[in-house]
Structures are given as structure tokens and as C-alpha cells.
Amino acid sequence: MSSSSAARPSTPSTVWLTRGRHTGSAPGEVLRGHLQRLKETEEIVDFLELGEDARPEGRLVFEARWLVGEEVTVRARLEVAEEADRDGTRPWALIAEAEEPWNRRWPSPATRFWSEEPWEIDGQWDHSQVAGLRFREATALPSDDKDLRRVLKSAMRDEWSIHVVVHEAMTPDARGRLPLTRFLTQGLRDRVVEHRAAPQQLRAVNWALKESRAELPRGGAVLLPHGDVDPADFAVRTVFLDGSEPSELVEAIVRFTTVPQHLPDEADALLTALREDWHVLTLREELDRERQLVAMYAEALDAMTKSRDLYREAAERAHEALEVFRESAGAVDSAPEPPPARPAQSPFQQITRTFERFKLPKKPED
Known part of the structure; x- marks a missing residue:
């Protein structure tokens, strides 16, 4: 967690954000094609790809706007790296803002940019910023304790996503291995990363979480806290991995999204660009x-x-002041000069003359 969190602004209630990694070779083509299809089907009002002179160096930038609910306008901006990192993925960040406080039942802004259709996808866009993790999936924590601590520490620093750790009190069957995020609304699924701890990993997990003050209950779940959130408020004592809906955990995740949070690192600049450098305008705008x-x-x-x-x-x-000064200077120059004053005698000269009065008369010469 950032040590400077207290100095950062809070995330507005109207804002939805997340970020991840794209594994394909041409994310720009995927985005252009998908946005164009959504515009043709009127699922979005309009979109625009910013030119090189209007976007940050090394990034592709797309803007889109659409309507949700009762004619509420949503404006969104997505930035994705042009070049891949060493692992072959391209990081991307997405921020959207509505005219009203965000409703979790609204469509996910991520699916307004990224396609979910297999035939449209070049690579996968739903990889988390934390290596090896994905949204919409349940990912088992590494068996090695060192790797487990690395993954959880990275998750605790990721303020763009919601990370939930679920303890498997016993090895689940096929239904229990299905991701619990499937019970969330679409807008939440694309922000939640689900970690699974095996039965024997409970102690190792809680040791790794000690720094965050979070504690994973046996057979339960806990949300990794951000900022000033009390982790005890978001721990669920029991989660049944039998295929049924974990209503208590779903409620905790929904409640977590309503708690004021600090704006994540780099999100402030993205939100400023969305508000002050917006290009997809209506005629009235x-x-x-x-x-x-x-x-x-x-x-x-x-x-x-x-x-x-x-x-x-x-x-x-x-x-005017200069003219007055010149006139005053002229009057001084025309006045007669006073006679030079007699210089005053110094005290030394006065003493010398006083002693001269007392000089002895000279002796007559023989």
C-alpha cells in the first residue's frame, strides 16, 4: 500500500476503473473493430481513437460514450501500451465516469472496449496487473510459500482491483472449483480477482497478510483492504464451495465498493485527461x-x-513626476551659491595653539 495515500484524493462515486494486461499482438485492431461494431448496433453512441499529437507517447488512447439506465451518459477513456513488456503483454488502464453515482448493475465499461467473443479476440484482455492472475477466474495460490507471499504482497499493492482470498476448508469438487465471481454483476466481475488457498495453506496465507491486518478465517474469505478500510469488516466466516451462491461474500464485495477509497496511483492523471481533454462531443457540447x-x-x-x-x-x-523633478532641479541650479564656510578647527589644532602661548623665551647668546 502506498505510504502517501493520505495525500491522495478519493475516488468519486461516479467513477468506475480497472486495469489489466492484454496478451495479443494487436490490441489496437481489436479495440477499433469492437467499438465500431458496438456503434453500428447502437450499444455505444460514439468513439474516437486519439491521434499521435493528442495522446501520451507510447500509448494508444480510445474514448467512448454510451447511455445507461434512464439516459445517463457515461464517458470512458482507455489507454494501452503500444509495445509489449518483457512478458509479451501490454498493460492497459480504463476509467469511466457517469453523470450519476455508479450503479453496479450497469454494463461493465471493460466490455464496451474489449470483446468477449472468441472469434473477435486476438489474445486475452482480462489478465490482472498481478502476474499469473485473471479476472473472472479462481486462481490457486502457489504451493511454494515464497511465491505465495510474493503474489499476496503484489495483490495488497494493487488498488485498481478488488482482491478476495477464499480458503478451501477441504478440497472442493468440480462445482466448488468454479469461480465465485460468476455470481457478481458484470461491472464487478471485471474488477475482482479471486485467490484460492488450499486447506493446508491457511497459516502461510495469514502470515503473508499480517502486514495488512487482514486475517483469513478457516473455510471463509477475506477482502484485501485498501487505505483506511478495516479488514475485519470484510471477512466472511463461512463460504460453501458447493456451487451455491455465497450471498454473504457477494454482499461484502458490494459493500466494499461503496466505501470511499483513495484514487489509485496514476488514476488521477487518467481522470483529469477524461474530464479536461475529452474529444467525443455532441453538437450541443x-x-x-x-x-x-x-x-x-x-x-x-x-x-x-x-x-x-x-x-x-x-x-x-x-x-508628470519627472517634469516636477526637473523644474525643482532647475530652481536649485539658478540660486546664488553661498560663500564657502570657514572650516572648523580640529581639537588637535586648538591644543597646539594653547601650548604655543606658554613657550619659554629664548636665552640670549653669549
């Missing part, structure tokens, strides 16, 4: 922006005019 520009230029021109007038007034006053 374009007119409003032009009016704002005209008002801004008029205000700047008025300020420049006032500054010019103030400068002119100051220059005139300075000129």
Missing part, C-alpha cells in the same frame, strides 16, 4: 465549448485592456 472559449478569450482581452490602461496611467504619472 461542441457549441457549449465554443461559447466557453469565446467567453474565456473575451475575459482575457478585457484583462489585457485594463492592464494597458493601468500601464498608460502609471506612465503618465511617472512623466
Whole structure:
């Protein structure tokens, strides 16, 4: 967890965000094709890929807008690296903001950019930032304790996603191995990473979680805390891995999303770009922006005019003061010079003259 969390702003209730990694070779083509199909089917209103002069170096940037609920507008921005990292994946980050507080039942912004259709996919987009993990899947923790600690420490630092650790009190059957995230709404599934701890890993897990103050109950689950969240409030005592819906765990995850959280690292810049550098405008928004520009230029021109007038007034006053000074200097030059004052005698000279009065008379010469 970041040591500077107290200095960071909180995530607005209107914002949805997540980030991950894409394993394909051409994410730009996948995004363009999927967004175009959604525009044609009117699932989104419009989208735009930013040109090289309007996007950060080394990143592809896409903007999209769509409607949810009762005609609520959502604006979203996705950035993905142009070049792959050493592991062959490309990191991406997505932030969306609605005109109203976010409703967990709204469609996932991730699926407005990334396709879920196998025939459309070049690679997989739903890999977590933590290596080896994916959204929508239940991933077993490594059997090696050192690797287990590494994975959990990375998960505790990942404030873009919600990480939940589930303890298998006994080895589950095929139904119990299915991901519990399938019971979440779509908008939550693309933000939650599910870790599975084997029956014998309970002690090792709690040792790794000690730094976060979280504790995994035997046969239960716990959400890894962010910021000032009390982990005890998000621990579930019992989770049945029999294929039934874990309603208590689902409720804890939903409640977790309503707790104010600090804006994750790098998300502040992404949110600022979404709000202040938005390009997918409606005709009315374009007119409003032009009016704002005209008002801004008029205000700047008025300020420049006032500054010019103030400068002119100051220059005139300075000129008047200079004329008064010159006249005063001329009057002083034309006045007769006073006679030079007699220099005052120094105290040493006065003492010397006093002693000269007491000089003895000279002796007559023989």
C-alpha cells in the first residue's frame, strides 16, 4: 500500500476503473473493430481513437460514450501500451465516469472496449496487473510459500482491483472449483480477482497478510483492504464451495465498493485527461465549448485592456513626476551659491595653539 495515500484524493462515486494486461499482438485492431461494431448496433453512441499529437507517447488512447439506465451518459477513456513488456503483454488502464453515482448493475465499461467473443479476440484482455492472475477466474495460490507471499504482497499493492482470498476448508469438487465471481454483476466481475488457498495453506496465507491486518478465517474469505478500510469488516466466516451462491461474500464485495477509497496511483492523471481533454462531443457540447472559449478569450482581452490602461496611467504619472523633478532641479541650479564656510578647527589644532602661548623665551647668546 502506498505510504502517501493520505495525500491522495478519493475516488468519486461516479467513477468506475480497472486495469489489466492484454496478451495479443494487436490490441489496437481489436479495440477499433469492437467499438465500431458496438456503434453500428447502437450499444455505444460514439468513439474516437486519439491521434499521435493528442495522446501520451507510447500509448494508444480510445474514448467512448454510451447511455445507461434512464439516459445517463457515461464517458470512458482507455489507454494501452503500444509495445509489449518483457512478458509479451501490454498493460492497459480504463476509467469511466457517469453523470450519476455508479450503479453496479450497469454494463461493465471493460466490455464496451474489449470483446468477449472468441472469434473477435486476438489474445486475452482480462489478465490482472498481478502476474499469473485473471479476472473472472479462481486462481490457486502457489504451493511454494515464497511465491505465495510474493503474489499476496503484489495483490495488497494493487488498488485498481478488488482482491478476495477464499480458503478451501477441504478440497472442493468440480462445482466448488468454479469461480465465485460468476455470481457478481458484470461491472464487478471485471474488477475482482479471486485467490484460492488450499486447506493446508491457511497459516502461510495469514502470515503473508499480517502486514495488512487482514486475517483469513478457516473455510471463509477475506477482502484485501485498501487505505483506511478495516479488514475485519470484510471477512466472511463461512463460504460453501458447493456451487451455491455465497450471498454473504457477494454482499461484502458490494459493500466494499461503496466505501470511499483513495484514487489509485496514476488514476488521477487518467481522470483529469477524461474530464479536461475529452474529444467525443455532441453538437450541443461542441457549441457549449465554443461559447466557453469565446467567453474565456473575451475575459482575457478585457484583462489585457485594463492592464494597458493601468500601464498608460502609471506612465503618465511617472512623466508628470519627472517634469516636477526637473523644474525643482532647475530652481536649485539658478540660486546664488553661498560663500564657502570657514572650516572648523580640529581639537588637535586648538591644543597646539594653547601650548604655543606658554613657550619659554629664548636665552640670549653669549
